[in-house]
Amino acid sequence: MDKFLQFTVLGLSQAAIFAIAASGLVVTYSTSGIFNFAHGAFGMMAAFTYWQVHVAWDVPTWPAFFLVVFIIAPLFGAFIERVIMRGIEDAPEVVKIVVTVSLMVALLFLAIAIWPQDVAHPVGALVEGGQLEIAGVILPNQRLMIIGVAIAVAIGLWLLLKATRLGVAMRAVVDDRSLLQLNGGRPARTAMMSWAIGAGLAAISGVLLAAEQPPSAITLTFLVVNAYAAAVVGRLRSLPGAFLGAVILGLAVSYTAAYLPSDASIGSFSLSGLPRAVPAIMLFIVIVAQPEARLRAHTTIRTRVVGVPTQRTAAIGALVLVLGTAAIGSMIAGPDLPLVSKALWFGLITVSLVPLTGYAGQVSLAQLTFTGIGALAMAEWGANGSPFAVMLSIGLCALVGAVVALPALRLTGIYLALATASFAIFCTWMVFSQSSLLVGGTVSVPPLSIFGWTADTQFKQLMVTAVAFAIIANILVLLRRSAWGRRLTAMRDSPVACATLGLNLTSTKVGVFALSAAIAGSAGAIAGRSFVSDDFGLTPSLQVTMLAVVGGVGSIGGALLGGLLLGMFPIGSSVFAANAIGVFRFVTVPVTKVITIMPGFMGIGMGRNPDGAASDIARSYRSLIESVPASVVTAIAFAILWISARLEYISNWDFFAGVLVILLAVMPLIGSILPPPGVQVAGRRLAAGLWLVFALLITAVLPWETLVESNGFRILLMLVWAGVVASIAVGVHGAVDLEALGLGTDTAAEIESPDLMGFGTEITRADAQLAARAIGLDGELDRPDTGSTAVTHARSGVEVGST
Amino acid sequence: MTDAPAAVEPLLELRDITASYGTIEVLHGVDLVVPPGSVVALLGPNGAGKTTTLSVAAGLLAPTSGGVYMAGRDVSGVKPDELARKRVVTIPEGKGIFPNLTVKENLLMASYTGVSVDHIERVAFERFPRLGERSSQVAGTLSGGEQQMLAMARGLAVEPAILLLDELSMGLAPLIVEELYGIVSHIAKSGTSILVVEQFARAVLGVADTAAVMVNGRIRAVGKPSEIENDLSAAYLGA
Ligand SMILES: Nc1ncnc2c1ncn2[C@@H]1O[C@H](COP(=O)(O)OP(=O)(O)OP(=O)(O)O)[C@@H](O)[C@H]1O
């Protein structure tokens, strides 16, 4: 009995912290409509800031506490609202999720960069370490204080929301935003205040947790999952609900820890991870048990529809990819090859989001969990690397994907994202921690072996990955062009219409989830290398989803770009870790650390560009490819680069980096500044000439021997030569009379879509109607493009059309 | 507001307004004048653009061309909350209240105009005792008539310079509509300029000084209520 009471007290004090965090989530979500995945990261940042102020700078406990909780954190929250969140208020749900997830990842790595995690950052207790004893139950002061703070927060929030005009306005904005404006209220300011308050509450919970035990950046960031679980009990909008949820969760966690024997198991399946998985389980159950979420009629429709490549262009693209990979792979030697291989391998995982997120508009935050399941299955069943075992593993992933999707069927947007996140955490503690599956925490996936041919070298492994990608890309294009694919996009664009028309989307939704899981799982099954359990955690999954969207998840090319980007970061780290920091020397944070932070900031930045980077790049590519002279110049640049590498004038990494610079910077640049054919370009030819002289001078004059080892110099040189290529291409383009050659714009229009990887082409009205008919939505998609009623402040005097 | 210039200067004037939703133009050059202390009724069939006109006047929708003038000043493009703080009160169509706030909290939201909460509550509860009895009730659970009273209370208590009303009568019994329009006329007598949008003319024509008939995004006729009867019936017959 004593034990029970003791753990009840412990559970309640845990609950108190969850409740504070959860109430912060509720406040920001209900007033601004943005679910802050970075809420835990806010608390984590606050905990470390508190350490900085209190321990490093010696400010006494309570002044430091007040400074962090009441000043720094709210200012930070308000800043985030103003700079990031205000811009995405009307953005599609996917964008909102990805932006806050990115913020979370960015803050996580920022904290790790600032406060190295290999040393502890204990902050000390907030109150004297005494205790109260009532009827044999020990009540430590610390615990009582935490519970007291939670009660104070509850009362404070209640007063705020009931008795102050700001608080009432925060509720009013949920009811009717424009009516609040008509009353003279300022919704934007209200949202900013709510983010400030939310950040303050996150800070309280973060500092309280840090006072319990020295903070760890990752643990604190993900403790927020407990807050999600509690907040979801109140359907993300009710504060009493969130408090109730926190109590249930706190007690559940505490009792599981108390009464579950440490060696509990079902057969050989260990249950030791269960206490840590409880919040994820609760989150999943509560989400799934939610009453039917109402479909909202104003579901945001994506602004631009990404085109679908023909099967032929997809096949050509696949061929180009395989051959290109072979060319690059044969250039890069030994220890560097796995890095390239891994970059492409990430592409395989990001592309698994194309059907799910790109076509169907659903978000998953658990892709690497499926990859992990695929890897484990292959390690168990396919010791000899047989393709049959690969198929079996992929099948298992599809099945697991379907099983996860089934209860989550009614869910969309934020709830589905949370459900998948909880699945990822559940697997982290319950599956990937099984010592029988991952011996010593690692699992080794055997290389693929077909008819005696085994992918036993790094190069062969790279080619396996490339071929797998090519096959999957073609299958996806095939599916996208089928009636099923059209049904997917209809589900994304107009769930309400689908529902009203009585379309049964169950099988569609389960199917696309299974497909996505299968693709992610295939990456695990064919990986042919070993993994540690952390490789399958929530953090890498978050990064995958983030960069897939950054690249442009609507198309295979965009997702591939995202995957390559993700793979690029380790390459960057390894390149820059090896030698001097070069021109980056003036930055105090080492480049390797900057590189870990970058993905997060990229994700935040894409909030301004919901279509992804690839679609922008693709558009410029199209105009480049339509210009024969410009393409020729680019090809020549490639050839020079390749020959230089062959003759070992430049190193392999320089070659690789050069290829990337041309592909991702030079070519899009040329495409976007190409003048229309036939236009006079004397000025551009002059520019090209000047660039050339400049580049030759730099190459000739500078002291190569001392500078060549500096990465900064290499980057500079590469940019200069990139400028040369670009301006020559543009100059040459205008010098040839394209019309005379029969390659003018008129004929270009008849050439089949040149976007090899399938991004960019605008979908035509005919396509849309065809799609509508295919799923019985006649007329539904055929509607005028209506804008929002946002105030745009066009002053009078603007001439727009006539009556 | 009594600092309006002499009576010749209209308090609210729309000059040659065009407005669009996205690429679709809904108002094609609307001119409308509301002199100080008068009630102007804007009538017309469904989809004529009445609500849109009101949104432009309230600052919710920026006109694509033309200007909105209040007391002689160009206010086109000014945000709705700025206008509201200058005591331009707008009661939108059928949703003039916050359904999840209590009656008192709804009235609190009117205080951004600078009028004290005490004053607002006193005026509101004096004029509508039923609201006083239900001051802690959640507004969404009030009857339709009571909800409209609550919305009107704001227009009454804030002593607006300009009052913009959309479909006050929607879904209400004739008796209540009459009572509400009695209040409208009372507010006008205290100096407020009122633009009221209605589909069904009867009740409002009794209190309006001027009536304008709108069809397809254009003002078809303006005049004394008695003068425009013909245009009005033509408008509804779809001529
Ligand atoms: N938010 C919007 N987006 C797009 N079109 C709109 C929007 N609001 C109104 N419209 C269109 O503008 C036109 C005018 O609408 P408005 O609401 O102004 O008409 P109304 O005269 O108030 O009609 P009612 O008497 O039915 O309220 C209509 O054709 C309507 O479909």
Ligand SMILES: [Mg+2]
């Ligand atoms: Mg209307």
